[in-house]
Amino acid sequence: SAVISQKPSRDICQRGTSLTIQCQVDSQVTMMFWYRQQPGQSLTLIATANQGSEATYESGFVIDKFPISRPNLTFSTLTVSNMSPEDSSIYLCSVGGRTGGYEQYFGPGTRLTVT
Amino acid sequence: EDQVTQSPEALRLQEGESSSLNCSYTVSGLRGLFWYRQDPGKGPEFLFTLYSAGEEKEKERLKATLTKKESFLHITAPKPEDSATYLCAVRRNSNSGYALNFGKGTSLLVTP
Numbered sequence: 001s002a003v004i005s006q007k008p009s010r011d012i013c014q015r016g017t018s019l020t021i022q023c024q025v026d027s028q029v030t031m032m033f034w035y036r037q038q039p040g041q042s043l044t045l046i047a048t049a050n051q052g053s054e055a056t057y058e059s060g061f062v063i064d065k066f067p068i069s070r071p072n073l074t075f076s077t078l079t080v081s082n083m084s085p086e087d088s089s090i091y092l093c094s095v096g097g098r099t100g101g102y103e104q105y106f107g108p109g110t111r112l113t114v115t
Numbered sequence: 116e117d118q119v120t121q122s123p124e125a126l127r128l129q130e131g132e133s134s135s136l137n138c139s140y141t142v143s144g145l146r147g148l149f150w151y152r153q154d155p156g157k158g159p160e161f162l163f164t165l166y167s168a169g170e171e172k173e174k175e176r177l178k179a180t181l182t183k184k185e186s187f188l189h190i191t192a193p194k195p196e197d198s199a200t201y202l203c204a205v206r207r208n209s210n211s212g213y214a215l216n217f218g219k220g221t222s223l224l225v226t227p
Contacts, residue, residue: 033211097213101164108158109156
């Protein structure tokens with residue numbers, strides 16, 4: 001499986017500010033994804049981070065709120081913009097396509113608290 | 116819409132007490148069902164993929180099975196280190212081909 005790291009591991013932010021989360025993979029991967037895990041809720045896909053093109057967002061998520069970059073095959077960032085307390089959540093990146101199957105491997109997550 | 120429901124929400128077992136976790140799904144053509152383990156403060160850890168009814172996968176004390184409407188994660192003689200949240204997900208139709216819909220998970224506590 002891939003070694004996936006995320007920075008920061010946790011942060012406390014003020015309402016109205018933005019936070020950029022980094023995801024680094026130890027080898028090149030085709031597919032990278034960003035998820036949100038809110039307390040008591042299912043892990044929810046935010047978007048697919050496409051290398052060299054705009055991210056593909058899921059229903060309910062928009063680029064202005066969650067801009068994503070993917071400059072190469074080992075790195076991606078997710079920005080949570082103009083934050084409100086409702087954005088308090090764990091944000092996880094994942095990778096897929098490494099083994100020929102469709103399973104995904106997840107990073108350790110970033111715990112975000114918005115006050 | 117593809118949906119995944121897991122039960123029970125929480126399960127407490129004595130060490131050595133075998134049991135099963137359930138994952139029921141409604142999809143228009145199953146493209147893969149996945150089981151993950153998640154420890155507190157960590158990302159989900161991949162356990163198994165199942166693609167067709169009748170398929171079974173095993174790893175140590177865990178065995179995953181699949182029918183046309185549900186999957187079971189059987190835990191045989193669990194140990195305290197098996198305590199975790201177990202997540203089930205189905206692969207749904209998407210542009211990338213990889214998008215997953217997750218259930219809310221079953222929180223398992225195994226006591227000595």
